[in-house]
Amino acid sequence: MSEQSRPGGTVTNPVIPGFHPDPSVCRVGDDYYLVCSSFEYFPGIPVFHSRDLVNWRQIGNALDRPGQLRLPRDTPSSGGIYAPTLRHHDGRFWLIVTNVSGDGNMIFTATDPAGPWSDPVRLPGVHGIDPDLVWDEDGTCWCTVAGISQVRIDPATGETLGEPHRVWSGTPGSTAPEAPHLYRIGAYWYLMIAEGGTERGHSVSIARGPSPCGPFEPCPANPVLTHRGTDSPIQNTGHADLVQAPDGSWWMVLLAVRPRGGTPAWYVLGRETFLAPVEWVDGWPVVGAVTSELPGPPWPLHPAPAVPARDDFDLAELHPQWISLRARPERLCTLKERSGWLTLRAAGASLDENDAVFVGRRQQHLACRASTLIDPTDGRGGLAVRLDEEHHYEIEAADGEVKVFARIGSLRTEVAARPVPAGAVVLGVEIAPRPTRGPRTGPDDVLLGIEEPDGTFTALATLDGRYLSTEVAGGFTGRVIGMYAAAGTVHFDRFDYEPLPLP
Template sequence: MRTYGNPVIPGFHPDPSVCRVGDDYYLVCSSFEYFPGIPLFHSRDLVHWRQIGNVLDRPGQLALPDDVPASGGVYAPTIRHHDGIFHVVTTAVGAGGTFLVTAERPEGPWSDPVWIDLPGIDPDLAWDENGDCWCAMAGVTAARIDPRTGEVLEGPLPTWSGTGLRDPEAPHLYRVGDWWYLLIAEGGTALGHGISAARARSPRGPWEPAPGNPLLSHRGTGLPVQCTGHGDLVRAADGGWWMVLLGTRPRGYFPEFHVLGRETFLVPVEWADGWPRLGPVRERHPAPAAWAPVQPPPARDDFTGTELAPHWISPRRRPAGCWSLTERPGWLTLAATGDSTDLPGHTFVGRRQQHHDCRAAVLLDAGPSARAGLSVRLDEAHHYDLEVAGGAASVIARIGPVRQCVASHPVPAGPVTLAVDIRATRNPPPLSGPDAIAFSVETSEGLVRPATLDGRYLASEVAGGFTGRVLGMYVTEGRAAFDWFSYESVG
């Protein structure tokens, strides 16, 4: 029997939403404070996903100011296809509220935002048999809107807010047969997370809760996948049903730590007695009928293109003057826009850490007046940096209010290879973190390994928030060039 492995999109890819158009599937995730916003993926089998762009890829669509905190920004998008048009609706927390963008093709271009005056987060879109568009919001409420203008035509109306657990959110409305189904998450997005459902004959209700609620929750279990919730249903081309949802893979000794953020998982769905049924999220499940192997993306970027690949992200914004692929052809040149990785506004270009055991490396030419390096970032207050400046390579740890230079080693002038090797802790003893983060520096004079740090301090259980680690290049003084960046799983 063919099986697939979970998560289907590893690393910091939470709050997944999916739609099918013919034989093609399209999926979006939350991006929070990062730009470009809302990564967009394509698949032909629901298992193998390739990022084809970002929905919010222009400053005119998404302008996050410096006072948007880490884990603020773009929350829980929903993607739907209706009357030949793709729609994505989302909320920019701290930057304007709920808005809708559209495109004729998933690759874009996507429109400028159409703002919707509805309170809450986690917006959803569904169309009824009359062609009316309904927008459900966390809380849970639903309103009839005009998707072309954002005008609220009716509501918001109270719907069904779950079984009484905290934080009813992530509503999705579906018309299946003669019933409308409302899927929500409740219990909080941490270990109490779960998915529940209700149904009605109309989006206006009244709502009948599913007798088996929650339909899915891993709370109180010892399963390797935890925090399961925030799901979205999709019907496959062969008539089968599936759900994408978020979960975490904690590591280390109690209380355990998840460092990759909330990831995207896939589970099969069956219908019985008029209700969706789904079991626990396993690390392996029987594969969908359309399953087909695909070639993984290259592990190294040599910066030979004219645009950055869509997986490269930056905190809040990426001004045109802070990066260039043409100033030094074949290199990514970064210019400082802020003087500290501890504060918003600095120049940073990174990619999500997607594996517990991995290696990232760069070839950096910093020059005599630059301060630049390789960072393992969770937010401005929680990151480890391997920094080159003033003839030395230093490992700097920022943990909450504390910033410390852990180790420093002289390096000669000229290009230097910086690397970070991350390994999950095996059979951890008491008080052990989830992984070890080891830094190395290679120059013409040889290889040195200045420091290895405990990874628990770059985990949500310590730092808080909704994101995961991002590995990236930064400059906080002058200009520096990066010849290549490599990332690979070593598990």
């Protein structure tokens, strides 16, 4: 999935770059599987596989059918699917998650994590986000949610068995106890949570007790992980999960961000998945440094097959990396109408609308370039860099003309326009990080333009990337780059994405 092998026995962090927050991991034999939050995007909950915890390949999306994932048109950006937990028990994979925009907490199961996953088992008696599943020695299943409260459930039916009860509220004075995960390790049950909110104060704390429901004794060194108040280029560390490797070593996956620029520094890729080693000292976990260069694990690395830089839309179905807004009905998005082309039919009139027809992929590199060949003869559409309905830049083609638009909060404006020959045209976006020269320096520039007949890129507009950042827009997601239809029917022959070297 990413460039993970480095000379000198180190690997790069994040291990899953781009908007991949709230990681949850489990191991089955020599294989690791990991899932992340997906919010308002469909399909939901990307599923990854690895043999080494370092190189990850997306093998599917757990929620890929409308019956599994209902996101109404009025689902807000950063609504939808929150914080899944993935576990393997009794020969099956179990996935519990919250749809905050309608269906509440749900459980899905599969024998193959690549899918298909079951229809949902709903949990009407479980209230709260960030649900966790664990089974104790006698087979009782416990569900713990943010808060931190817990209840016994029947995971096959969704029935609650008893009343929910508080088990641990985290560190006194800290806010937002969430992301609970329970583990039986040695003689204790450990309850690990996130605290401090998912911004710069984010942290990980842990407690232990004699049973899944406590009573819990907090670790005297809490928080066991935080980067708050530091000058680390990696910030917002939290929402973690633990996994033990076959050699007995322990590892943590967690979310964090890479802010850039001046003050307050802006992160644009969303919250990403990082890896850290864990040692156990006196019965408590000690988390190693979360850095961009991580000492490699003491086993061979297994590079995952790279996602092709170009998608020619020649397959029967879209690659699982492609995501859309809230739904993807075939009548509006199809590979079957024109062979080797992706066809989009407009619903919403622009990306300002919740029902915009959009197919994109997460921006995963701080510097990158993307382009697509569009035929707008029968409509109007283009290539966009999106954070939400109120924060996006796009270059749009109609037959014989291209325009650049910017939506920043309540302002929508046409930035540039240029006539082009009628018919197909190549639209491009380039993300160029800025050198930090002062406290007001933004994180990057977003260049939008066209590809000339000789293959050179001509930027029609250069826009400040800070306005497509979480610090400006708010929310929980990151940038997604993709194609959209704004009127009629538009066809896309290919999509190219490539990382660029950092300046």
